[in-house]
Structure formats: C-alpha cells, structure tokens
Amino acid sequence: MDAFLLIPIVLPMFFGALLLFFSFREKNTAPGGRRERARLCLYVSAVLGISVALALAAAWSGDRELVLFTLFEGVPVYFHVDALGRLFVTVVSLIWVLSALFAFVYMKHEGKEKRYYGFYLILYGVLVALDFSGNLVTMYLFYELTTLVSMPLVLHNGTREAVMAALKYLFYSMCGAYGGLFSVFFLYRYSDSLNFAPGGTLNQAAAQGHEGILLIAVFAALVGFGAKAGMVPLHAWLPTAHPVAPSPASAVLSGVIVKSGVLAVVRVVFYVAGTDFLQGTWVQYVWMTLALLTVFMGSMLAYREQIFKKRLAYSTVSQVSYIMFGLSLLTPDAFTGALLHVVVHAVVKCGLFLTAGVFVYRFGYTRAEELGGIGKKMPKTMWCYLLLSLTLVGIPPTGGFVSKWYLAEGALQSGTGVFSWLGPVVLLVSALLTAGYLLPIAMKGFFPGSEHLQGLEEPHGIEEPGEGAQAHSSRKALGPELSPAMLVPLVVLAALAVWLGVFPGPVSEYAARIATAVF
C-alpha cells in the first residue's frame, strides 16, 4: 500500500473537475479580462506543476504499488510503477508541461479556455493512472477514460465538423477498446493473473490446447488497441480527429495519446501474453504486415495532403506504426528502437503541431502552400521546424536516426524471413517520403522563390522616411516574433530532438534494460 501513488492521479483530476464546474457555471462564454486569464494560467500552471512534480517523484522513487480496491475476484484496481510506466510517465509529463505553456497564449483566440484546461488537467491524471496501471483491467478502465476525457479536446470549437470528428474518434476507440476487452476475457481465464509481469503471465498448462483462441484474443487486442495508435484497419479516425482540435490539443493527442495505444499493446503482448507465445505465429506476421502497410500508406497519404495539420496527422499514422513494427518483430533490439521512437516521436510530433499552431495563431495559415516565405517572418520558429523535421526523417545526428537504426537492426536480426529485409526497405522508403512531405515546407519557407518575394519583402530600401517609419512601427506593434511562452516549448522540443540523437546513451540504455527484462 502506497497512497502516495494516488496523489498525482487524483490531484489534477480533482482540480480539473473544479475548473470544469466553474466553467459550466459561467453564464457568458465570452473571454474574460486580462487579469482573469492571468489568474487562470496561474491556477493551471500551479496544479500542473505540482502534479507533474509529484508524478515524477512517485515514478522515480522505486517500484511503488497500490491496491485500491477489488473489482471482482482476483482483479483489483491496482497501480504498480515499473520501468515502462516510468518512461511513459516522463514523456507524458514533459509534453504536457510544454504544451500547456504553449496553450496559455494560443488558447486566447480559441475561447472556452476553462473548459479546455479542465479537461486537460483531468486527462493528465488519467494518463498518469494509465501509465501506473498494474493490471489489464485497471489499464482498460483508464484507457476508456482517456478516450472519454480527450474527446472534449477534439470537439473543442464546437463546429459540426469537430463534433462529428469527435464521435468518429469515440467510436473507433471504443470499438478498439472492446477488442482489448475481448482479449481480457480470455487472458483472465488462461493466465496466472492479469497483473503485468515482464515476460508474460500466461499459464502454459491452462493454455494448452487453447492456443488458437488465445491467438485470436491477442490479435483482437492488437487491432483494438492499435486503433488508438492509428494502425490499419482502425486508423481512419486519426486524420479526421487530430487536425480539428486546437493545436496544443492536437500536439498532445498526436504526441502522447496515441502512445496510450502503444502502451496497451506492449502491456498485452510483452507483459501478459509473453513473447514466446507469439513468436512465429500468424499473429506476428499479420501484425508486421499491418504495421508496414500503415507505415507506407500513412506516408503516401501525408505526401499528397495539402492541409498542413492533416499532413502531420497522416504522418502520425505512419510514424506510430514504426513503433508498432518495432514491437511486432519481437526482438530486443527492435523493442529498444520502438521505445526510443516512442520518445522521439512524442517530442517531434508535439513540436510540429505546435509550429502548425504558430502559423494558425499568427497568420491563420492552414495549407502547406501558404507557408512559402514564412522563414523570413519567423526564422526562429522555422529553424525549430527544420530541426524537428530532420529528426522525423531520421538524419543523423538527430534522435530519429538512432531509433530507426535500432528498428532496422532489429528487423535484420529477427529471422522473420521476408520481413527482415522488407521491413528496413519500407522504413527507408517511408523516410524518403517523410523528407518529401516535411522538408519542402522548410525549403519554401526560407527560399520562397521570386513569386512570393514581392508580397513578403519588408520595405527595407527607404525611399520615403515617413512610410518606412510607419512600417517600422507596425512591425513593432506585432512585437517580437513570438511571445516566449510559445517559443520556449518549440526550442526545448527541437533541442531535445537533437539531443536524443547526439547523446542517445541514457535513454537507449534505459530502453534496452526494459527490453532485456521482457525477453
């Protein structure tokens, strides 16, 4: 029993719910004054700061565990911090803080801020609980809650399009979650316990003779939980739902929430069913095929998509399936690579969506071709964008290179026949496509070519002093390129993305330790 674990879960939920309560009480939804907004930001940062500090403290101070109460025979609501949960909690916390910082400025023009922050805080608590979950049923509970609580972020602006997207998200996730529950029914019967243990808890004696049905169950869990990770065939919600959310929300949805699907898959496959059970079965091969298909398809769709945020969403579909492919290979190296890519992709995709948010916030630009010449207006943002893109493509010495290296290495060693070489090939092709859909924006941004120049060039040559002064003052009025609250998260994320590649040691060793434990 360790009640300390409960605090970072309950605290943000409680204070988030409080905020929601007040937001519903307000009669007018018009944004309040400056002071009120400052107070709101202070409140959110205080709650989030304390929760994050407590969550990290709880995560990094030993294997804490807590049995809350028993749901039914042998299945308690049970929290247990282990190495994997620790990694995920850290990533979630980091992204959450940075994206909140960005939202403080960005959400001004979206309105209904209290509701946003209310759900944002609750969602943090739910995700911490998801990462700390110690058995399948607890995880299922918080997985469903993740869906329910993140849905309001998607439908934030209340348009019909947003509501429909949110419903689509809800149904895909719920269908998927039922796939997961389906596997729980069977695993409950054929395993020693539903508690997570590295290497699996399957009861070999009980499972004897029921392998066929168990494989189907595990496959249902893969496809089902894969829905949240945007894996084919349940991927269609992702490019609809992520772009309609406000940018900071898309950043956390794409950066972190999709990873809850990954986490669930890892828990089912590596912590309950066990790798030995799946090695070489049809489930593994189908899983690999689906993952590779998704990688390729996502990249292709992203390549021909012109709406910037939608392009990023397709890119998420593709990149998260890198992780899925890494997991499906069932080798330690690929597993390490997958975990690394979890970190890298969270950092990068959060950063990219935030840059998209910058464009929307400052200029109202949503389409890729509108971004020509933008590097002149906001060079710092564009540099961050460039670094993040390079990381996602996987060019050394960035973080993406390291994770993809591990993935390719793992694939080559896996001994899965055709997949051991097909995998790296698809990854390479997809990397090229990634370069093809991300880098032109940076190129056009910095070197827009002659047709953009007329409209964008600042009147530097001063012919008439009056006009020049006016232009100068109007530029002053716009202020610096970005307020620090928006710029800092971008810079931090870009720096992290590169840092992960220059000094991959600590993280990759940590991931490798998890990998040795589960194999």
Next chain:
Amino acid sequence: MAFVQNFPFLSILLSLFSGPLCSILSGKWAKRVNTGVIVTTGVMSAFVLQHVISTGQSYVYQMGHFPAPWGNEIRVGILEAFMACFFCAVMLLCMLGGIREREEQIQESKQNLYYVMVNLLLCSLLALIYTNDLFTAYVFVEINTISACGLIMIRQTGRTYEAAARYMIMSLSGSGLLLLGICYLYAVTGHLLMSNIREQVQFLAQTGQHHLSLMVALGLMSVGLAMKSALYPFHTWLPDAYGYSTLSSSAILSSLVSKGYIFLLIKIFCRVVGFNVVNESKVVNVLFVFGIIGMIMGSLSAIKENNLTRMIAYSSVAQIGYIYMGLGLATEAGIVAGLYHVLSHGATKALLFVAASGLGDASGNSDRFADITGAGLRNKLAGTAFLAGSLSMVGLPMFSGFISKFFFAQAAVGHAHKMFPTVIALALSTILNAVYFMKTVIRIYTPAPEGSVGGRQIGVWEQPAKSAALVCLILLNLILGLNSDPIVRLIQRGFEMFD
C-alpha cells in the same frame, strides 16, 4: 422457529392489505402509507436476509402450519431475500424520484389509486420471489399484470390507453401460455408444489415418460414469461408502455416488473423442472438465440429513436436480451451473470429514467432530442446521473454494467458452442450502446443554440426528492460496480441453495 422467519409472509400480507387500504385514503396519506410499506418490507427483507445468511440454509414456511398439498408454502433462501431487499430499495428510489411527475400527471381524485397499484405490485413481486407453489405464482403473475396496466394508464392520455391496451393483450397472452404450461405440468406430475413437481419430473425424465408433454410445458412456460418480460420478438408493447407512462411507472416497470418474471423463470428452471432437464431440452438454445437477437435489435431501434425516454425504453429490450443470453448459456455461471445483470440493469435503468426526466424538466418538459440540447448544463445533477448511467450501459469499469458484461463473457469463455456468439454479441451490443448513449451525452453537454426556448436552469435543491433519488441510484450503481465480489458470492450461495 425464529420470529424473523415470519417476515416474508408478513411482508406479502402487509403490502397486499395496504393496497385496499389506500383506496379509502386521500392521495397524500396513501403516499405516506405506500412509502411506509415499502420501507418496512425492505427492512424486513433485510432482516430475513441477515437471518438466512447467518443460518446458512433456506427454510420453508408453511402458512397456517398446514402441510403441503393443503396449505401454501413460502420458501426463503439467500437469493430470495436479497432480491426482495433490492427490489424494495429500487422501488423506493423510483417512487421518490417521480413524486412531482405523479402530482402533475395524475388527476387529483385518482392519486390514491396509484398507490393501490404500487402496493399490489410490490405484493405480487414479493410473492413471485418467495412462493414455493406454482399456482400461487400464477395468481400473483396476474395481479402483477393488472396493477402494471393500472400504472401505465393512470396518466390518462390517449397514448397511455393505447400502451396499456397493448401491454394488457401481450401480457395476458403470456399469462395464458404460462397457465397452459402449468396445467400440462400438473397433468403430468399431479403436483403444484415446486419441490414435489421437481421430484416427479426428475423421475419422469429418468424413465423417459411423457417426454413430449414435459417439453411442451417447459416451452409454454418459457415463452409465456418471455412475452411478459419483453424478450425480443415480443417486445413491441414495451417502448410505448415505458415511454409514455408517468416517471415512477416507467422506472418501476422497466427495472422491477420484467425482472420479477425473469426471476420466476429462473425459479421454474432450477426449482420446478430441474436444471438437468432444462439443459437437455432445446428451450434454452431458443432463449439464447432470441436473447442475442434482442441485444442487437433493441440497440438498433434505440439508435433510430429521437425521443429520449423511448430510447431508454428500447435499450431495455437489449438489456433483457443480455439476461436471456445468460440464461441460455445454461450454466451456473451464466445464470449467476444473468442474476447479476438483473441487479445491474435494475439500478441503471431506474437511474436513466429519473435522469432523463430531470433533463426533460430543464427543457420545457420535452424529451425530444432537439429540445434536450444542453440540458446537462442546465440541470447538472441529472446530467451527471445520465452520464453515470450511460457509462454503466457502455460498460466502463467501476460501473455495474462492466461487471455484468465481464461475468457474461466469463460464463461464455470455454463454453463449447456458445462462446463465439456470446462474445461477438457482447461486442456488437457494447458498440451500439456506445453509439446511442454517447451521442446523447454529447448532446446534453453541447450548449443550446442561441434563441432556443423552453430551457431553464434547475438547481439541485429545486426537487430535493428527485435529487436524492438520483444520488442514491448513482451510489447504488457504483456499489454494484466497485463491490461486486460479496454480492456475487451472495448470489452464488443463494443459487446453490436453490436445489
């Protein structure tokens, strides 16, 4: 014999005679008497439950100390006492939640008649639960039907007359089939007392005599009770009856009345015919198939509905399907899951009906989807309650719906033929439930468009009785969801006592 052992008989008698008493009282006093009777019966059942748990065995109570063929018997075990207790609690909450609706929708001069009906209904439910005599069961089935009809049409609109007429026709044909079945059984075995019939049936089954008559009797009784509890092809009376009657009626009808019949059917299966005979017959398979079809079709109809109360009513069709699916599995685990779902659905459906009326209050007494937009913001408690009920229906862990779903699946896993149909039906039905309940939840939390009329804010203290009922029902749901272990053990022990 301990004094407590008289309580089941006394509670039946109390509720039976308080019915006619209410007819000469004024509406206000009838209400008080009714509340008092429900509370007293509930407390008595709790004492009985405590007594049976402590002694660890069931007992048979002979009325007037006349032995079986002449006298009438009551049999009390853990399951019976627990169900009685639960039914009283839910009925009290339903009555509490619908006070204002009753005052508005029922004529001043007929207020007391409503309580006559409720008391008789309670009496018949208790009798169905406790009785050890098949013919007594039939008598109380009829009393149940008639009082339920009264509950439906006391609102006195054209819709409710029609609904009551439909209910009457369907329900009486059900009773007719049940009676026929009982007659067959009596003709074959020569007994009306459950335990005697069972001995005889077991003997007949072993020797293989009268096989056809037995099967016909079993089939007739199953179909009859299935009609009365709105199993899928016989559900057509249900949406009107639940959708248009006054709030406490629809809540009581959906969460208790249909469950009383199901409980009787379980009793017939286990105590009258004997489980092994039922198992060999094909009747359970038929129930299983129709249960599954009902799960799907009920949800599909609910999706098409654009009226909140009727949507909830259709969802009852689906939930009844769940219970029959559990029965159809014909294993102990399946029946225990079904019994758990009786509790879970009873608590959830009452909650949803009361919450829906709260949402309607905040939308100018309309329950059309177009009008309830934003109702969850105008009436927060009702909104929260509806959310809780929906999550339970969808099957979020911590709510009762998840537990029963899990038990159904556990009962099915490893079952030779019925594993896949069950699990797939559960999957489909979960998703369909999510479709219509989440759609509604989103709607009630979407702020109403500017310029819409009829909506008004409703505070928690405006209708304290309804608020209290909602809070209690939410708690009941959470207790069933969070604390299922002892309850299930109770059901299991009670079920073992059945033999």
